[in-house]
Amino acid sequence: MRQAEELRDAVEAYLRSVVFAPELGRLEEALRYSLESGGKRIRPVLCLAVVEAAGGEVEHGLPAAAALELVHTFSLVHDDLPALDDDSERRGRPSSHVAFGDGPALLAGDALLAEAIRLAVTYDDAAIVRELVEATLAMIGGQYRDITDADGDLVELHRLKTGRLFAASIGLGLRVARVADPDQAPWREFGEEIGLLFQVVDDMLDGDGLASRLPTDEVRRLADDAAERARTALDAVSGDTSVLRELADSVAFRTG
């Protein structure tokens, strides 16, 4: 079993090696800029950890893992645009539209989504593309709610905006490792819970969302309960889930 850090290194190396469509020309710089911005790669690492825990080959999972990170990055680039959150910084650097201009950033986001699909379609399994694109649509729907229905159900908003791509990270790993459908349930439950956990902790760190509506101890309990359910889900899984448990802990106790 590779440790989480090794999986992360594999993701980084693979992302650097991805060849983008030559027709993008110099727009490629904007794609690489946003991809190389030092994120935690939690989605692709989760995907690869599932592949390995389920008995698959980590190398075989790399295109799916990278596709997840590209979809995530596409969403960040578009969310940062003036049309949406108008954030001028992302992880301590100028966001894409500040570095390259609004038009190129918009197109870079579009291209990241299209390149994600191109990676996902390298598998001989249409279900991989389907699951990725359905999660993407849920994420877009979540972002739409976020800008139009600020008083809506926050747990549902998180499930759409963040949870579904987390769930797809687990789902794509299962499909790469060819885990039979009837055996996927506990893994997928783990995916749902870790997505919720990630977003609740995010709100705690940012002091917004759920953290602005509920008392601190209640938010902390939401997170603890999700972490507990994530661990329980893994109890029903056969295979070495040590790395997945470690990842769940790192999400639960992260500080940034």
Added chain:
Amino acid sequence: MRQAEELRDAVEAYLRSVVFAPELGRLEEALRYSLESGGKRIRPVLCLAVVEAAGGEVEHGLPAAAALELVHTFSLVHDDLPALDDDSERRGRPSSHVAFGDGPALLAGDALLAEAIRLAVTYDDAAIVRELVEATLAMIGGQYRDITDADGDLVELHRLKTGRLFAASIGLGLRVARVADPDQAPWREFGEEIGLLFQVVDDMLDGDGLASRLPTDEVRRLADDAAERARTALDAVSGDTSVLRELADSVAFRTG
């Protein structure tokens, strides 16, 4: 053989019947608004005409045809945004960002691209998704050139921004009808030429692009030559290509 007008009706009916991801919620209105804006549906009609000329079932081609129209519509919605062309009208109506706001229009464009992939992946043929997404990337690269390299090679720009999705309209039709790879060449040549033809005529009608750089008779000759090469390509195709010839004529002689 169905006539072009019948194919167009089939496309319209199918587009109205497409069920979008429920997670999009009310954003669906923005997708439908842009899809129902009365375009000529030239890409999906070309796709279906190829399916039928090559001996396939028109009904089987409808998801691919619709996917092409969704990709085209995604590109229009994003191109109209203030970040790019900042066009407030599209086909005599307020453009998406004027009707719904910049943020929703951005997300609607993203969702149209993702929904196009969802339609393309309903086929048990990864090559359909691959060809669609590669054409999409070329189109994005073309748009990037358009905003960053105004003095560049216009024929190459058109090939990327418009030609590749036209070529994919033919290509997807061939794949739906399961035309063997060695037999695809003349069809694909037709696709290249009709894409070029469409854009040259577009420039003539708008008085920009090639029409602003070359004398009128030279631009007209470019169009005539492309139309002639498109017809010649069809001569090498077995099957009833009458509808495709009619479509080529309607592109060559269109007035709006």
